[in-house]
Every structure is written in structure tokens, then in C-alpha cells.
Amino acid sequence: MTSAPLVAVTGAEGFIGSHLTEALVATGHRVRAMAQYNSFSSYGWLETLPADVLAEVEIVLGDVRDPGSVRGLLEGAEAAYHLAALIAIPYSYQAPHSYVDTNVTGTLNVLEAVRQLGTPRLVHTSTSETYGTARTVPITEDHPINTQSPYAASKAGGDRLADSYHASFGTPVVTLRPFNTFGPRQSMRAVIPTVIGQVAAGSREITIGDLRPTRDFTYVEDTARAFLAVGTAPLEQVAGLTFNAGTGGEISVGDLVRFIGKVMDADLDVREDERRVRPANSEVMRLVADASRLHAATGWSPAHDLEQGLAKTVAFFRDPGNLARYKTDIYNI
Template sequence: MKLTNKKILVTGADGFIGSHLVELLLEENCEVNALVFYNSFNSWGWLDAFSKEKLDKINVVAGDIRDPNNMREITKNIDIIFHLAALIAIPYSYFAPDSYVDTNIKGTLNILQAARINKCEKVIITSTSEVYGTAKYVPIDEFHPMQGQSPYSATKIGSDRIAESFYRSFNLPICIARPFNTFGPRQSARAIIPSLISQLCSGKEEIQMGSVHPTRDFVYVKDTANGFIEIAKSDESIGQEFNIATQTEISMGDLAQKLINLINANAKIVIDEERLRPVSSEVDRLLGSNKKIQEYTNWKPQFTLEESLKCTIEWFKNPNNLEKYKTNIYNK
């Protein structure tokens, strides 16, 4: 499938991955409709950082995926939907699980219902590597069992399976993109890499973090966004689930030390009890297989961890970017 001139809807376009995806879709010469979360401040999230030239090429629409009528109206005449809007912070899901059900499960249902009514050509649903829980074997492929180790991951499992049911029950042309731990410019401080970099760039020499033993498969955001696009382009991707992973891993402790070496060699790691997850909820190891996505699409990672971290650090060193991060508090 060629994306040129296709009418695209990106939900969660105001967010981290969504804003990067919008930029790449513009390069594909798509007609991009960017759904941002409605708010009385008229904030468009990270889209507000775009140049006027870019914004003039985007149709920005404010709405809420929790409203089914809103979604039916917004998806009219749309060819392809990239559904990224979600609540994603794991610690906050311990305190507000109802919100995660309403947004991640019911919100996805609303998108699927709207896409079915409006006969969209393709719907790409955003999953997460957290649905797998702690690895039972590595590399984790798409057949790996799923385990809800947090309310967040449980709701993402639910949204994945709702999407699958619409494919099997109604022949809705869906596919599921499952990024592993994406990082890069614009990511919120609720994630480990921006939390560490923002603390280091603000001059702190005691860097607070949670568990240092878990491992993660980190994917640079441009590689993740490109993965979405390649999945959308593939004529064989309908009804399929795809990991977007580098098939490499690093522990949280080694990652922190790497960042310390790159920014401030005098800094020390301090374990913050508040940042530790409940033992049975912590995902100890995530290492994803990217065999399937490379078989079905033209995707492969373009950025190494080292160069990706350096690009991310440079973005944070810009005072206009760093000032957006509250490095004195724990962002859940």
C-alpha cells in the first residue's frame, strides 16, 4: 500500500511518538489529520513545537477517544488510522486503573467501531512490550504469552484483543504495532531515559532512579515511527501483530552509567524507594525479536543506542527543552 495522498488520522498526535510519526507522514506526502486531546488551554502538545510551515500542512483536530460519537465524526473519509492515544505511565496506573480502562480499552473500542462504520482501509493499533510481562524466553516473539503485571499492561492486553476480535468477527483491516521501549526527544520524564538525562543536564550529581537490574530493549523514536509506517505500507500486515524491537538489551544500571559517562562523570546513582515498583509488578527482562517485522516489511533499525542517546542528550541540553522538565520531583 502506498501512503502518498492517503487521508491519515493519527490519534495521540500531540504526544511523544505521535508527533514524530506525524513528521514522517508529512515526508510521505500524506494528508495528515492530527487528533490532539481537547483542553481549554488549546494546547496541541508537542505539535506546538512544530514550525508554522509544518503546521500549515496538518489538519489539527481536538477531541477525546473516550467519546464514541466524536470518534465517528472524526474518522469520516479517513483512509488509514494510526491509533496511538493512550494513558501509558505504569506508576500512575496503580492509582488510577479506572482511567486506564476508560482510555485504553474503551477508547480503542470507540476507534474500532468508528473505523468499521466509516469503512477505513486500515487501522494500526499501538500495543506495548509491557503486555508480555517478564520474559519467559528471549528474544520475545509475537507468540510469547501475555501477562498483565500492571493495570497499564492489562488494559493494553485488553485493547489488543478487542482489536483482534474486530478483525476476526467483522473483517476489520487492523494490525498491531508493538514497540519495545521507545525513547528520544520529546519523551516525558515518566520514562527512565528522559528522567536520567534531565536530572544530569540540570546539574544534579545524585541521580535518583528505581531498580537497576531490569533490562530493556530500547528503540529510538525515529525507528519506532518508521516501523509504524512500514507496517501500514505492507499488504500482508492485516490481522498481524509486530514487535518493533532492536533485539538487544541493556540493564537500567548500565544505561544510567552510560548516560553519566556521556554527561557528568562525577554523578552517582541513588536508589529512590518511591520509584521502585511492587516486586510482582516489575518486568525484569524485555528483549524483543524483530524477525517477523523484517519478514513482512522493509523495516530495520537505523540508529544505534549510542548515537540515539547522544541525539537525545543534545535535545535536552537546549534550555528551551530542559525547562519543560521538573527535575526536582518524581514524574509518575
């Protein structure tokens, strides 16, 4: 380990968390990374990072639902990035209590630890799902909150706690609200890896959910850079604020599937699977970001368009070693 500044990351073993960990190390940080405790001593996607990256990462097993775990993670850190969350929307219909425990109580534990330890900065992770179906586009941070799933409601609860701690205690928290991040290491529960994974495994009959919703897809390296942007900008420019991170582009799920087929040079037969369709009033039909506040405060803008991001994601899933980590033939929630 070097004497570089130490930052803490919850949810570091996950999709975005592992990319953020890489980006932090690349910009000269040491990382204390929390992976959720498990009896297999698995560190998730952190295990795939290069040795020179892991040399700057201290991996600890813990749980954001446990205050002691969180306090231990944050001790001595100059900043904390809170990404740990339950994120699969379909599973939130089945297990809503666990979403509140992780996404609300877990966030409360992080906020309390930051407050007690005097951690200089906390970057809290929100989600575009808290907006619900767009009432006006593009969606600014002033758009009404309309939570259409238990997952979205639990994330909005964490957001409100973060806002309240800044107002009540001056907690130095900034909230980043990413729009539909995609890329290597993403779970098969998401639409892009679901389609790419099925095609990479040899299928040309693609099963998917509702083809009508539109989304603003942001490549994961750009999302990681957005976290860095709000995590390193002068605190007075970002503290207490929420920032959208998205491209401002919009594509329907149906057009996205056809575009993936073009990128992968595959003629696809797309079929809707009722199991993958959300309840009618729970489906968010349109999301497209206005990220001008983030750009004005930090200079951030996405470096990848959709085609460039898809090309990198396809290359990842076409690697047999990576594809073997997934079960492409089952519906993942």
C-alpha cells in the same frame, strides 16, 4: 493543504504521536491529528513542529473516550493510527479505571468507527509490557501475554479487542508492539529522560528506581518508521497480525545510567528512590525483542543504535528551551 492522502492519528500530541505525525508528513501524507481536549487549547508537542510540517496537519481537539470525537476524526481518512493511551505505569496503580476507559473503551470506539466508516486500514498500538517478564528470549509475538500492571492489562484488553474485530468483522487492523521507545519529547516518567534531564539540569546525584531490569531501547524515529512500515505495507501481508518493533539489544537500567553518564561526560552518583520502585510482582524484569516478523513483512530495521539515539536525546535536553518544559527536580509518575 495539498491533495496528499489523508490519515488520522489519535494521541498525536504526545511523544511518539508527534514524531509519527512528522514522519507521515515527510512521506507525503496529510494528517488529521487528534489532541486530547483541554481548556487551554494546547496541542502538546505538535506545537513544536516546524511550520511547513504543520501546514499539512489539521489539529482537532477531542477524546478517544467519546465515540463522536473518534468518528469525526476518521471520516474521509485512508488510514488511522491509534496511539492515544494512558501510559504511565505508576499512575495505573492509582487510577486503574481511567486506564480502562482510555485504553480499552477508547480502542473500542476507534474500532467501531473504522468498522462503520469502512476505513481502509487501522494501525493499533500495543506495548511490550503486555508480555511481562520474558520467559524466553528474544521475545517473539507468540510469547505468552502476562500483564503485571493495570496499564499492561488495559493495553492487552485493547489488543484483544483489535484481534476480535479482525476475526469477527474483517476489520483491517494491524497491531504494532513497540519495545521501550525513547528520544526527544519523551515524558520525565521514563528512565532515559529522567536521567538525562537531571544531568542536563546540573545534578550529579541521580535518583532512579530499580537498577536491575533489562530493556530493549528503540529510538523514536525508528519506532515512527515501524508505524509507517505497517501502515503502508500491502494489507494482505499485515492485516490481523501483531508485530514487535525493537532492536534485539538489551541493557540493564544500571548499565544504562552509567552509559548515559559516559555520553554526557558526567560522573554520576546513582541512588535508588523507593517511590520509583514497582511492587515486586509487578516489575517486568526482562524485555528484549525479536522483530524478525516485522523485518520479513516490511523490511524494517532500526537505523540507530543506543549510543546514536542517546546522543540525539541528550542534544534535545541540553537545549535550554526544551529543558524548561520539564520539572527535573520532582518525581513524575
